[in-house]
Amino acid sequence: MKIGVYVCHCGVNISNTVDVQKVISEVSALPTVAVCRDYQYMCSDPGQEMIAKDIRELGLDRVVVAACSPRMHEPTFRGAVEAAGMNPYCFEMANIREQCSWVHEDKEQATRKAADLVKSSVARAALLEPLNSTEVPVTHAALVIGGGIAGIQTALDIANSGYPVYLVEKDPSIGGHMAQFDKTFPTLDCAACILTPKMVDVARHPNIELLTYSEVESIEGSVGNFHVRIRKKPRYVNVSLCTGCGSCATACRLVGRIPSEFDMGLGKRGAIYVPFPQAVPLRYTIDPEKCLMLKHGKCGTSPKCVDACDRDAIDFSMTEEILEVDVGAIVVATGYKEFDPTIKREYKYGTFKNVMTGLELERIFAPSGPTGGKALINGKVPKKIVFVSCVGSRDKRIGNPYCSRVCCMYIAKQAHLLKEKIPDADITVMYTDMRAFGKGYEEFYERVQKEGIKYRRGNAAEVYEEDGVLHVRAEDTLMGEPYELEADLVVLGTGLEPSDAADAIGHMLHLSRSADKFFLEAHPKLRPVDTVIDGVFLAGAAQGPKDIPDTVAQASGAASHVVNLLSKDVILAEPIVAEVNTDVCAGCRICEILCPYDAHAFDEERNVMTINKAICKGCGSCAAACPSGAIAMNHFRDSQIVAQILEVI
Amino acid sequence: MDYAFFPGCIAKNVYPGIEKATRIVFEKMNVGLHDYPYSCCPPPGVVACYDKDTWYALGARNLALSEPDNRDIMTICAGCYGTLHNVWHELQHNDAKRAYVNEHLGRIGMTYKGTSRPIHFVDLLDGMRDTITQNKEVDLDLRVAVHYGCHYLKPTTVTGENSESPMLLDEIVGLVGCKSIPFKDRLTCCGAGGGVMSGEPELSLKIMERKLKNIKKADVDCIVNICSFCHMNFDQSQKKLESFDIPVLHLNQLLGLAFGVKHKHLGLHMNLVSTRDLVKKVKGAKKGRDEE
């Protein structure tokens, strides 16, 4: 066995605390070590070349690099040894930076520990086995979950690259929250003007199959080959006959009686409805919870919608359908929901009608909204308006410690729009910190102040009512004085939380969540659109609160990763997976329960467990739990780990 | 049902009517109250603010007294409750503090185990709504302003209460025919706590004055509290401010009236703010009922 060992200084990160020369002299004495060298930056080109040269000239069997965390540079060095003709799994890394030099001060002891760590890696390296990746074919299609702006952009980008996309949206129309907005900050673009053309593009795109009013039921398989079951909920309207003329909606006995979800309950709809006039597809849907016919089996003498529809599109016998599709990649774009401020009782949301949320106010501005775009709050034009920032954000008490990132700016925008509609309005924004970080945001913040919006640092403590008038109490923290303001309207700058759909989707795909409950990306800096599950990507607010430009950018990023994957005919599957020795397996099925990825399948015929290599992530849970040692983890075999441990004890 | 009874120094030594009312009301409801040689809680505003360790030790002494009899401790003052419950809560999970307390109690032959829990009497009443209704002789038909007392509600991490929109006290006065009238800032502090009443009487009075103005606007027959210390502040401050005359009743005094107890037995005549008109109104209600 000829092992080459390479100790990195990491600039001075390691060599300041660890005596590299001493480590080299100790390690060189090991019988299996053929060569041991050090270098300032082992990850650099000359460093890699040093290793490659030794492999070629000395005919090394194994390589050990003692440097930083394998998370950082294992892929780098695996690539380097492979280029020099060695199997990449014959490479082993000792972490003497994060696990040694960065956490110790005593140079002598740190040096001893570094030497021990390297020696134990050498012991393990001697037992490493060459592994070969297997090829997995790729299905050239993608699934996008969520039809908001993130899903729309992702679907369009993938479809434009020539791959088929299934876009699944649980609501009757795509558009998401963006469709609810009137204007967008800081450019004051009309949201509908920039969004609706994209919605139409989606509907017309030959490569996109739009599945609205549908939910993902189950997902099986792994990167390159996912099998997805999609449940299409019955609309009770035949979409191929419906022209979206709306005669049915006007005729419905319940018209104007049911709070519209799209209008945040401020406007009313009937039992047969489209969420909003620009809906895509512009096809009607019957609400089964409300429709008299569907709930009680009768609607007067006969359902008025049926009478009104010239096309005979209404069909009460519709049932749900299950659609099964195969895709190679999945993008999760499940978006966000608005924080429900009811639990922040001091703000009296739900008690006083004139305390409303940001999203509710958004509908007031919309020309298609409940007031037709007029600034009317419960029938009156408000003159004194207070905005409260950080409601449901930066708040540990309610479990949302994060900043929601968009509230500062949507408050500025809404304050501007109110001022525009009510020039004599007295508008105050109570804020914690002003976060105007995006392009043009700071400028917009300045602009609204010039328009007469008062910004007072210090957030609202409470809202109370006296003689029918709302009052907001706060401290102006820049003056250090508590004060109170009367208000006809209090707008809560409610934050963002992951949408309800995230739970089920996350579960199906085994996605991790970060502490803020949004989906966890594979790396916060370098892999913000990937997840730890190969072939599953994130777009938009599903990954964390985002404004529209960031959402669109991430959506395109996710699309590019999908296209990158779909452009290959086969992909290589990671060989560090668990394997079952079927001669030893007793079929107790403990491993099956423990697998977080559902990679295990029981072979009833032979009474033994099998593991799908394409799904297995190599976490090792099953191997650790197997009582008879029938499961072995490639690259982390018991013998390899024991050798490593014995060397340090 | 038996409890160790912790009257607290105000109800014993300043407004004995509260102690008396409590004894009568709970006897009527068949709850046994037992006396122990309690010191005062000790007061959070003075002792805790001067030296918390002393506060823990003296509080633990009180808590330990009924441990041999396995009796939980009923308090009738938010201040006492605040002290005893906070001490109990802290000693439940702070082993170092518990050891400290026991080291000192050991000097006088006592040990603190934490087996007797302090309970505020309103929480007890919460589970006795039927008993209250059964004992009711008069529907009082009063407009009342309720006052919860900060240390009964907060900190909620210790009390587990809802500090922004509590309804318990409002519901209990409702059981005896009273209507709890909402008023501005109904949950704010009366101004007595934290040693402010004794250390800075003028500030305390300002806080109280604002509170009283809000109550006055609500046009109520009386203020009902569940804290002897707040009770004292409400009553004495009105005398000092001279522009208010809203009778102040501890909840147990109100329940006493509803249970048909004579107002003199409840010590209502000992208040600085006259309760005469209120008593007259209740008598009217009682008479009306008798005549029916």
Next chain:
Amino acid sequence: MDKTMDDIIREGNAYACIQCGRCTGSCPSGRECGLRTRKIIHMARVGIDVFKTEELWDCTTCFTCQERCPKEVKITDIIIELRNLAVKNSYYPSMADVPKIIIQNLYRTGNGQPLSPEVSKLRSIIGLDKEPNDIAKDKEALADFQKLLDGLPLMRWGGI
């Protein structure tokens, strides 16, 4: 078990404070006087000897600030600890005479608010024992109580 300024700040979670001012806005005392809870937390964090400020003694410990703090800063607890620190460093508030009397009463009778002859009379009028059945009556218990108090820090710091 004396706490340093650093202990108080850390245990009270003061580093989480974002100076949003919800505490001061909620403070019933601050409406009437110069108490600014937010400022106290700020001063404590930047290393100013905040225990010397007299506003510290304006807090009624109603805990509203602590309840509403979005960052779970234990504001009221911090104020109480800072008062302890002030006492230990002999920074008594100028108006601390009455609290001292209360502490003296506590030592003498076991009650901060002792029984007066007038109230004793009132007690018997409404049918209660002239003297409450408590520590003041139980001489043995009172002696023990005084022994307990003798060994506790309050007597050291209480200025008696």
Next chain:
Amino acid sequence: MEQELKAHLKKLMASGDVAGIIALKSERGMAKPYLFADASELECLCLTPKYPMASVARLLLDEDGAARFAIVCRGCDERALRELAKRHQVDLDRLVIVGIPCDEEMARECACPEPFPSVVAVGTKLEQWEAEDIGAAYRAMELDEKLAFWKHQLEKCNKCYGCRNACPMCFCKDCELENALWVKHGRLPPEFPIYHMIRAFHLAGKCIACGECQRACPSDIPLMVLNTLLREDMEELFGYVSGTGADAENPLYTKEEMQ
């Protein structure tokens, strides 16, 4: 009880519900597990000594595809069958449990937590039963005393594998105790304490306190002390008592939701 049981089993056999009865047979003064297929053989049925009947059922069920059998079970046997079923080693649908109780003497000998099965078919179960706390003396020891105690006890081991062979819960085809990676071959006594630690860990959430291992041990190692402590830990830490019904999930084989 024996006569009563024979009568009960004869009836069962006559009903045609079962293909045979798993029980002990007395032959030339020795008891051995036996599959009674004919009523006439039942004369030789015996009840003592104790025998890990669950292991017999496991092996037998492995052979035949569908047939159902009756099995004469004590409390421990039933507990063992339940745990084996949770690990897919026996199919309880294929077994008819004929429960018999242990008498006080037998129960004492094992310090059995529950010396009777859930349903007693024949005989009467002990009205009042409280097992001796065999962990008590051990728990009272100081840490260094504990170490000395086990050192002394485990040095007696001659690695006969009797404890494993007798255990009704051991069903692996390859045994980790024979893996040279953990337990060096040809060494006596086995390296302290790995051999017994592996066994103990493998029995966490599994040991049903039948006492077979200790009875099998030629060196009188108090293995049941180790097992009892383990059972206590499982109950204290996870609220799990092994041998309980199928609805009690083994906490070691469940996964927390990934967060």
